[in-house]
Amino acid sequence: MSSPSTYRQGAMVCSAGLLVAALAPLLANDRPLVARVEGKLCLPALASYGGPASIFRCRRAADIDWRRGRAEGGRQILLDPPIHHGPLSTDLESVFRPPSREHPMGTDSLGRDVAARLVHGFPVAVLVGGLATGLALVLGLAFGAAAGSGGRWADLGLCRVIDLVACFPTLILALALVAAVDRPGLGTLVGAIALTRWTGIARFFRGEVLRQRALAYCDAARAAGARRPYLLARHILPNALPPILVTAAFSASSAILLESGMSFLGLGVSPPTPSWGAILAEAQKQTHPAWWLILFPTLALFFTVLGCNLLAEGHRDATDPRIL
Amino acid sequence: MTLAGYAARRLIAAVPTLIGITLITFLLLEILPGREAALAGPEGGSFLTGEAVARIRATYHLDEPAWRRYLEWLLRLCRWDLGDSILDGRPVSQVIQEAAVPTLVLNVVALAMAFCVSVPVGVGWARRRRAGRGGAGSLVSYLLYAFPNFAAALLLQQFFSVGLGLLPLQGTNDLPPGSPFWATARDLAAHLILPAVCLSYGSLAYLARFTRTNLLEVLTREHLLAARGRGIGETVLAWRHALRNALIPLITLLGLLVPALLGGSVLIETVFSWPGLGRLYFYSLQNRDFPVVLGLTTLTAILTLAGALLADLLCAIADPRFAEEVTR
Numbered sequence: 001m002s003s004p005s006t007y008r009q010g011a012m013v014c015s016a017g018l019l020v021a022a023l024a025p026l027l028a029n030d031r032p033l034v035a036r037v038e039g040k041l042c043l044p045a046l047a048s049y050g051g052p053a054s055i056f057r058c059r060r061a062a063d064i065d066w067r068r069g070r071a072e073g074g075r076q077i078l079l080d081p082p083i084h085h086g087p088l089s090t091d092l093e094s095v096f097r098p099p100s101r102e103h104p105m106g107t108d109s110l111g112r113d114v115a116a117r118l119v120h121g122f123p124v125a126v127l128v129g130g131l132a133t134g135l136a137l138v139l140g141l142a143f144g145a146a147a148g149s150g151g152r153w154a155d156l157g158l159c160r161v162i163d164l165v166a167c168f169p170t171l172i173l174a175l176a177l178v179a180a181v182d183r184p185g186l187g188t189l190v191g192a193i194a195l196t197r198w199t200g201i202a203r204f205f206r207g208e209v210l211r212q213r214a215l216a217y218c219d220a221a222r223a224a225g226a227r228r229p230y231l232l233a234r235h236i237l238p239n240a241l242p243p244i245l246v247t248a249a250f251s252a253s254s255a256i257l258l259e260s261g262m263s264f265l266g267l268g269v270s271p272p273t274p275s276w277g278a279i280l281a282e283a284q285k286q287t288h289p290a291w292w293l294i295l296f297p298t299l300a301l302f303f304t305v306l307g308c309n310l311l312a313e314g315h316r317d318a319t320d321p322r323i324l
Numbered sequence: 325m326t327l328a329g330y331a332a333r334r335l336i337a338a339v340p341t342l343i344g345i346t347l348i349t350f351l352l353l354e355i356l357p358g359r360e361a362a363l364a365g366p367e368g369g370s371f372l373t374g375e376a377v378a379r380i381r382a383t384y385h386l387d388e389p390a391w392r393r394y395l396e397w398l399l400r401l402c403r404w405d406l407g408d409s410i411l412d413g414r415p416v417s418q419v420i421q422e423a424a425v426p427t428l429v430l431n432v433v434a435l436a437m438a439f440c441v442s443v444p445v446g447v448g449w450a451r452r453r454r455a456g457r458g459g460a461g462s463l464v465s466y467l468l469y470a471f472p473n474f475a476a477a478l479l480l481q482q483f484f485s486v487g488l489g490l491l492p493l494q495g496t497n498d499l500p501p502g503s504p505f506w507a508t509a510r511d512l513a514a515h516l517i518l519p520a521v522c523l524s525y526g527s528l529a530y531l532a533r534f535t536r537t538n539l540l541e542v543l544t545r546e547h548l549l550a551a552r553g554r555g556i557g558e559t560v561l562a563w564r565h566a567l568r569n570a571l572i573p574l575i576t577l578l579g580l581l582v583p584a585l586l587g588g589s590v591l592i593e594t595v596f597s598w599p600g601l602g603r604l605y606f607y608s609l610q611n612r613d614f615p616v617v618l619g620l621t622t623l624t625a626i627l628t629l630a631g632a633l634l635a636d637l638l639c640a641i642a643d644p645r646f647a648e649e650v651t652r
Contacts, residue, residue, distance in 0.1 A: 164344040167625040169583035171590050172605060176621055179609050180352045257472055261591050264474060265606060280475055284595065289486045298475035306470035313466075 007314025013307025021122035025049055028083035028116035035077050045081055085113035087120035087274040099292050106292035108282050117274040118296055124275045125304060128190055129256040133248050135194035136255075140201025141244075145232050147202070148209025159206070166199040174258060175267055184270040189262065193255050201247055208240035242319035246312050253308035260301055276301050327640055327647055334633055345625040346401065350394050353618050406619040411611055416619045419604065426496060427589060427600030433516055434523035435581070442528045443567075446535025450543070451562055468529035474591035477522040481595070484518065491518055494597040519596045523589060527581065534577065538570035545569075572643050579635025583628040 025048035026033065033045045083104070091111035099106045105114040147158035165173075177192035178184070209232065212218055221235055262268035263277030264284075271278070276297035283293035380386070386393075400407070406416035485493040492515050497508065542548065543566050551565050552558075589602035597603070601620060608616035640647040 160340055160344065163341050164348065167341065167345055167583075167628045168348075168621065169586050169624050169628065172586070172621060172624055175590070175606070175609055176349075176352050176617065179617075180355050253470070260472065261474060264591065265594065267609075280478060283478060289482060291482050294475065294478045294482055298472065298479060301472050301475060302470055305472065306466065309466065309470050 006310050007318055010307050010310030010312070010314050013303055014311050017122060017304050017307060018126060020119060021126040024120050024123050027081055028085060028087065028113070028119040029081045030084070030086035030089050032077040032080050032084070034079040041078075083113065083115045083119065085116040087112065087117045088272050089113075089116075096286075096290055098290075105296045106290070108279065108290075108293060109286065114279065114292060114296060117279055118276070118300055120274040121276045121279070121297065121300065124186075124269060124273060125256045125259065125301075128186065128193065128259040128269075129252045129308075131190045132193035132197065132255040132259075133252040135190065136198040136251060137201060137244070137248055139194065139198035141205055141237070143198065143202035144205025145209060148206040149213065149228055149232060155206070158202075162199050162202050162206075165196070166203075168196070170196045170254075170258065171261060174262060175265070178262065178267050184267075186269060186273075189259060189268055193258050196258075197251050197255060201244060201251075204244065204247065205240060209236055212236045212239060242315065246316045246319075249308050249312035249315060253305040253312070256304055256308070257301070260297075327637075330640065330647075331637055334636065338629055338633060341629060342626065345629070346398055346622055347394070349618050349621045349625070350397065352621070353614055354390060401622070407615040409608075409616050410613045411608075411616075416615045419616060420601070420619055420623065423599060423601045423604040426598055427586070427593070427602065430516065430519055430523065430589065430593070430598060430600060431586075434520045435527075435578075437520055438524040438528040438531055442531035443535055443571075446532040447539060447562055447567060449532065450536040450539040451558065462533075465529040465533050468525050469533075471526070473522045473526055474595055476525070477518065477592055477595040480518050480522065491515075494595075496599060515596075519592050519598055522592050522595075531574075531577075534574070535567075535570060538573060539566055542566045542570045572639065572646075575638045575642060576635045579631040579633075579638075582631035583624065586624050586627070 020027065026045055029045045029048055031045045031048065034041065034043060036042075085103070089112065091107070093111065094103070094107055095109055095111045097103055097107045097111075103113050103115065105118060107113055108117070143158055143162060147155045147162070150158070168176075173196045174192045177195060178188055181188050181192070213231075213236070218231060218235060221231055226235070259268055260275060260277030260280070263275040264281045265277075266281060268277055269275045279293055279297040283290055286293070397407075404417055406420070408414065409416055409419050412419075481493060484491045492511075494515075496515050497511055503511075539562065543562070548561060548566055551561055556565070586601060589598075589600060590606055591602070592598070593600045593602035594606050601624075604616065605620045607613075608620070
């Protein structure tokens with residue numbers, strides 16, 4: 001694969017994922033996109049984003065139970081979302097339905113629409129992947145900078161810490177951390193994933209700081225009066241950034257995999273939250289063969305990971321002069 | 325400095341890391357909530373009185389200061405005494421040893437499969453690229469590498485076990501004990517296929533890319549140009565002269581693969597109910613069987629450290645230039 005096309009494909013897949021994540025409440029929702037309530041036009045689905053109800057021009061639209069009596073009492077639905085089910089709305093009369101017109105990806109054990117849960121799994125994956133990677137990046141850069149520029153003893157001590165954390169297999173450490181905190185939720189999950197993923201970035205940045213500090217341009221900057229934080233942030237970091245961004249993109253894909261793996265084991269996001277791993281776990285608990293519970297979340301996970309990896313590879317090909 | 329000196333220095337440098345590993349696992353255990361409830365046994369958890377909690381704390385020496393318990397635990401660890409499992413009262417070392425066998429079998433088979441397929445594929449792929457092809461292989465390896473293995477495990481289970489009924493769904497054995505040896509072996513092999521495939525295809529894709537990239541780099545070196553000039557055929561050149569050099573970094577990679585395999589088998593072993601270390605870890609974590617969790621976490625971390633150390637030493641033995649560099 002040539003590099004520009006790899007990069008473009010990766011960027012396309014990733015932005016499609018981000019778009020679905022951002023538009024999830026408009027793509028799958030119990031509430032209609034446009035409706036007429038008591039003669040007034042309003043946008044009930046937008047209320048799912050939160051915020052004051054008045055900006056949707058219709059104060060009561062958010063409180064109406066749109067699943068029952070869709071057209072009673074002077075209401076009229078003008079435009080439904082493509083999937084007119086919410087990710088959390090259960091329907092015990094239609095459990096384990098295979099894909100149909102009503103439920104394009106079938107339903108799970110509580111009659112929840114799999115397509116809706118899948119779509120709402122995008123924001124969860126993007127949030128966990130993005131936040132965990134961001135946190136790991138900050139941690140890694142801080143440790144790397146401190147080890148690389150803090151003198152011999154700081155370097156020795158911090159390197160031991162990095163070695164230490166790197167010794168624990170990712171999933172095992174993340175599971176232990178989540179169990180130890182025992183407060184399930186997105187924050188815990190993000191923290192646990194970030195704490196297991198920063199060591200690579202720290203090692204690389206430390207090496208870069210040590211290497212570049214000795215280069216002539218750093219001497220020149222220092223002679224011109226640049227202090228250490230300035231030198232690190234304005235000169236060394238930008239020079240080291242392309243490979244770090246490649247690592248970060250790979251890191252994001254593995255954070256998303258880790259999240260779904262942990263949710264699959266039941267130690268990730270807490271139950272009603274829609275996550276791809278949680279849908280897969282639902283499938284595994286059933287003796288009933290429900291292929292739609294496996295296939296669709298797998299594909300979502302696969303394309304997201306593939307997109308991140310292609311973006312990372314493309315970025316590497318574009319910025320690393322050593323690779324032809 | 326000799327190679328033995330280098331090994332000794334690396335071993336000494338590993339000691340603080342080792343102590344740190346035990347400290348971290350111990351700290352994790354200290355902050356784990358619900359310890360008294362778990363120690364009271366499977367049923368006793370939900371209605372513990374203050375007196376009962378105090379009794380449990382005294383029985384398990386939890387009323388002693390943490391540093392003292394840590395030192396005692398460390399001393400016992402040195403004697404390979406990891407305490408007793410809360411769930412069934414057996415020694416943790418015995419529980420771990422029992423689970424280590426299935427994990428080892430699974431991982432060795434998976435690694436062998438990955439290796440036996442990826443090296444020929446990588447070599448063939450590297451040689452074909454010079455004829456102008458290479459795009460399709462690259463795409464396949466991307467796709468395989470990105471496919472989440474526990475999800476693949478579920479799909480393969482649905483297809484081969486539930487749908488077609490060709491392979492067993494999970495576990496290691498369906499036959500009653502005392503069956504003829506070959507029947508048992510065949511049964512085990514059938515149970516092994518799906519988990520081994522799931523564990524290996526990701527590293528297979530990675531190793532094939534790795535072999536190809538390194539081989540392409542080595543093939544441009546001067547000693548290969550010289551060999552080609554002497555009239556050595558392309559096949560012999562790639563397989564005998566270039567591959568050896570290209571595979572030296574593979575030693576490091578195999579060392580790094582140790583934690584990945586152990587961590588990766590948590591999911592796969594859980595899906596396939598494979599009675600190995602990964603499933604044991606998850607099961608113990610769920611049931612708050614702390615001595616087992618602690619033992620396993622420490623063990624995997626030590627194995628990771630040992631893997632990296634061993635890989636560096638093997639690299640030094642395999643490549644004299646590397647040895648010269650590190651022993652200088």
